[in-house]
Amino acid sequence: MSKLHVTTTINGEPTEFLCDARETMLDVLRDRLGLTGTKEGCGSGDCGACSITVDGRLVCACLMFGAEAEGSQIGTIEGLAEGEKLHPLQKRFIELAALQCGICTPGFLVAAKALLDRNKNPTETEVRYWLAGNLCRCTGYDKIIRAVMDVAAELRGATR
Amino acid sequence: MSSQHYKWIGTRPNRPDGADKVTGRARFGADFNMPGQLVGKVLRSPHAHARIKSIDTSKAEALHGVKAVVTAKDFPEQPNQIVPAGEMQANLRDVTRNVMAREKALYDGHAVAAVAATTSEIASEALALIKVDYEVLPHVIDVDDAMKDGAPILHDHLRTDGLTPPSDKPTNIAKRLEFVKGDIAAGLAKADVVIEREYKTAAVHQGYIEPHATLASATEDGQVQVWSTTQGHFQVRGFCSRLLNIETSQIRVTATEIGGGFGGKTVVYLEPVAIRLSQKSGKPVKMVMERSEVFRASGPTSGGTLRVKIGATRDGRIVAADTTIALQSGAFPGSPVGPACMCSFACYDIDNIKVIGFDVVSNRPKVAAYRAPGAPIAAWAVESTIDLVAEALRMDPIDLRLKNAARKGTKTHYGPTFNTIGMVETLEAAKNSPHYKTPVKPGHARGVAAGFWFNVGADSSAAAHVGEDGTVTVISGNPDIGGSRASLALMAAETLGVDYDKVRPVIADTSSIGFNFVTGGSRVTFATGLAVVNAVRDMIENLKGRAAKIWEVEPDAVIWENGYAKPASSNVGKFEPLSLAQLAAQAGKTGGPINGHAQLNAQGAGPGFGVHIVDLSVDRDTGIVTVERYTAAQDVGTAIHPSYVEGQLQGGVAQGVGWALNEEYIYDAKGRLQNAGFLDYRMPVASDLPMIETVLVEVPNPSHPYGVRGVGEVPIVPPMAAIGNAIARATEVRMLDLPMSPPRLSAALDAMAPKRAAE
Structure with missing residues (x-):
């Protein structure tokens, strides 16, 4: 299957990735972008271990398709600290x-x-x-x- | 009280792995990857009980991208005998069958085959192409049904161990246990009040948020590396060595950071499969369970049926205590019925006790340890019955327990006589707590219950290394599941007399430190802590020898104080104290690197006791219980890092609240698990709970230099009965079965309604 090309912003960094249409944002973050701070506990939106923000809204990354990140501002745990200063x-x-x-x-x-x-x-x-x-x-x-x-x-x- | 003369012990510094864990940097089981790795997935039985007539994997193997397929044929047969596997007792015949079903699938979710493929999608597709020819057999889920004559038999070879005379009949009852102290009939004859009830508990899961995950890499020369989220990487090595006939020295297991275990990550599920797939494919293989697999195929703890009979005299002395406990072990023998029997009446000094236990197989996943395995189940029944005794005698429930409390010198029904313990102190602390001294609010009701756990010692190894600048690395081999790095570093700093932040604790893999038994049994801060203290002491001897060399005096003329070598007395000569850094700088000239080592089998784990108080309200229309206030008092020995001790108490309470009010395995008529997800298996969330008050009672354990007792398991023992006892006071309905979920409690309240109306 051909991949989708997605352009987005993650923790303030312009980011591009290719993903399968079925792929969740959680899989994109963890497997394609190496952002493994976002965790998978259930894959069904029940545990919140994969909480991210999308344009400021709190979202379970396992319930969102990677392709839906197109044009959005994504925030993950890796973006919480500022430089060497913890939030x-x-x-x-x-x-x-x-x-x-x-x-x-x-x-x-x-x-x-x-x-x-x-x-x-x-x-x-x-x-x-x-x-x-x-x-x-x-x-x-x-x-x-x-x-x-x-x-x-x-x-x-x-x-x- | 004991912390006053310590510099570091009893303080609350930041944990050494804190920054890693709040930034997402810490690497847990599913966060490890290798170049060229494959994705492994497991095909699981849809049947509760079925003979596997054949498995055809040819179509899966032919699928492009599939690199290996395994079934039970790929795992050597194992003897039907209990053997030590990484220090744990295990019947390898059963372990290999639980890892991969052989003759029969024994529960919904039982692994029957596995594949490794280049992508997750191809692996899933391959699973669908495996054709398993099942002959579906009658199944049995409930423990009482499994014990009946004519019940479907899971294992034709199984006979009841512990029967006199022995029986040669195939059975699901794997074992009968009996513990007797005194004369139960004579005790009952003395009783003014006798209460007898039958209770049931449901199977509940540990509910760790991180699913099982592993990455295995087998190389062509026979060496194997494994990364696994486990409570015991030495156990993973031991099991994999036995199950796959690989020498232990050829297997190197690294414990990843672990996202909860509570006992459930002390056994192997994926690791042997991933190794086998890696051997067959020649590639690293990564396997991660989905949440539904965690529920269906990894061990919950037993549900069971318990009968309790307690007799007491009018003045509140318990004179007879009798219980029969039958626990589900899942598809293979090995429930925690032993500890359930032993813990049942351990809180009390009772002359006449009789305890009988049954270990019963049924078509459920094989149970695994869960926080004080067996003890909470027994306590649910025993502590509910004791509450009924208190009611019958019109006694305060804490006073009744104080009157019967175990103390130093009490001989338990399972053998040992208690040394210094804190049951009385804990009851008194609970009685004097702000919570118990506050009158119960209108509309609320209060319940009390106690609990006991042995705590465990066992095998640990540790090493301490001085760096060239005089800072110290402390190396041990227990995965840090809840702050143990901090407690080990605190004890090392205290022993060495240096600052906490000069000690860096590290958890080594199986090839880099000697054997360590699992992170379990509340043993790490006690036993591995002891190993760390001894390793530091060994290093101090070494440091003293170096100072002696520099000063050209005898080693015993040097003492170690507050991080410095000093002359033992003025007779030795006039020498300026030498710091760790100074000694480290000269190490090359005085004998080379400065290290310390220790290995031990820790004896004398101090038992722990807890007393919990809960205030709650009940919505009579819906059966919903709201926990309004909760206090957990516990004898914690010495609280090395009090925040993490409090955390253990609070976490145990939360799991207990779930066990009491909601959690249960629900099966349909075909024996299929109906609630294999967090939506339907409902664990407590933040809005379900109040703050959980803790009272740390410090009765130091005489068998540990800093008085450490295990603290992690006791707090899950009392909550169910405390909540049931409070519900009984709130509603006049005595719940006998867990969970006391809204549908069950509301049905019980409805059943009471006509009676109440008539009154």
Whole structure:
């Protein structure tokens, strides 16, 4: 089968790739572009391990075709840190031990950033429901929620 | 309390692998690739029980892009005997049949063939071209049905082990166990209150978010390299060596970062298949399970049927405890019924105990370890019954448990006598917790339950190397599943007297460090921690010898203090202390590189006890339970890195909440798994849970230099009963079967409704 040519932007970098029409964005990221920070936990949009942003919208990369990236701005975990400076969410996740095995962590970070981009002052309930699409089997979510709430407060303080 | 005189132990530094894991840089099982690799895929049985009459792979082999096909014929037959395989006990006859079905497919999802092809699409196409001629046989799913006379028999050769007299009848009951202490009849005769109930639990999956994945490369000269997401790369090596007749030294297994395991990644599924496909094709082969394969074909833990009878005197002393536990082992023998029996009443000091266990095969995937294997199942039944005793006696559930708590000197029904343990301290901590001291809110109800796990020691190896600038690398061989690099580095820094960030922990592959038993049994911080401490101590002896050489004194005239070699006394002479960096700089002149090594079989893993408190509310219309507040208290020995200890407690609770309220394997009439995905196998999400409060009770383990006890498994033991006990108080409905899911609880509430209306 002939491949589709896709032109897109990933983490700010203009990117081109060829993909099969059936190929998911997750497979494109992982297998064609070597961006393996985005994880596959289920392939059916139930676990959130493959969370990315498409034009600012939070999306499961396993539910999107690679071809749909045409002309979009894609954000992945690899684009969260700025140079050698970790994003405050990344820093706080480490400091508060908001990860154990770490497989769900990229998805949680991408999802949490998407939340804070929209809502600077989320309640605990809002954070819990926003992140309900991301499964974590290790932490019981406690430290994840605390880290996100903490960073939200920190970012509000910084912009004040 | 114990952390006060430590510099590093008990602090909460950043984990050494933190930056890798928050940036997507950390490489997990599916993140490894080799040039020219093929994609391997498995054909799985659609039948619960079927004889495999023939397999025709010719069309698949002829497909362009297919480089190898394997079936059971490609794996040598194994003896029907229990052998050590990488330190684990395994019946290799069964292991090879679980990896690839031989005579029969024994469960929906059982592997029957595998292919390696140049692309994923071609591999899938090839699977569809394999023709398997099945003779479908009657199947059995439920453990009670499997034990009945006339049940479909899975293995014609199976006889019940442990029967007197022995039986020669084919059966699904692989084993009968019995543990007796005292005289159960005499105990019951003394009881003022006797409560007896029968309980059921459903099979539940560990639910690790990362599916099984492996990459294998077999070369023409017989060497094999494997990258695998596993809790024990030495076990992968051991199993693959046995199953494929390859010497262990020819197999080098690298454990990738691991995305959760909880016991489920202590066995092999894909690795032997990938190696065989690589041998046949001459190319590296990568295999990754889909989520549905993880559910259908990798081990959940047992469901089971349990009967519990407990007798107590009016003053709250338990005088008799009797249970029978029958657990599903899946398609092959080997459920955790042994530990279930042993853990059942281990929290308590009871004179008369009788425990009988049955290990039962049925047409389900072979069970694998799951966090305190067997203990949560037993605790569900035992702790629910103890709650009924407390109700009958009108006693506070914590007071009843305090009155019967195991303590130092208590002889268990399975043999050992407890050394220093923290059951009493944990009960008292729970009783004094802010949660328990707060009155239950209107509309909420409170439940309490306790739990026990042995914790494990076993084999570990470690090495410590000083670099030329005096910083240290600590090498061990256990995959870091939840922060163990940090706890090992903390203990190394404490022992050596240097800063935490001067110690770099590394996890070596099977060819680069001595044997290490699995990351499991809550053993790594205890046993591998001990190996690390001993390796550092070995290195310190070496360092002292170097200082002695420089100072031209005897080695025992040198002491090691806070990272420096110092003269033992002023009699030795006047020498400026030598730092690690100074000693490292002169290493070439004093005897070469400075290293330390240790290997051990760690004895004296301190058992752990947990006491959980839950407040919850029940929506009587829907049967939906909302966990409103949760506290887990646990005897954790010494919390080396308290954040990761708290995390273990919180994670265990969350899994327990899922086990209690939603999770179960659901089969249709044909024995096919109906909910092999995260949408239908519903694990707790963030919006299902409140914050989980923890109370770390530190009763140091006398068998470890820093008092370490395993902490990871205990916290999954109490939640189900704590929640059931709270539901009983909220609704007056005593649930006896897990899960207490909305449909089941609402049906039970509906059944109660006429009775309530009549009252």
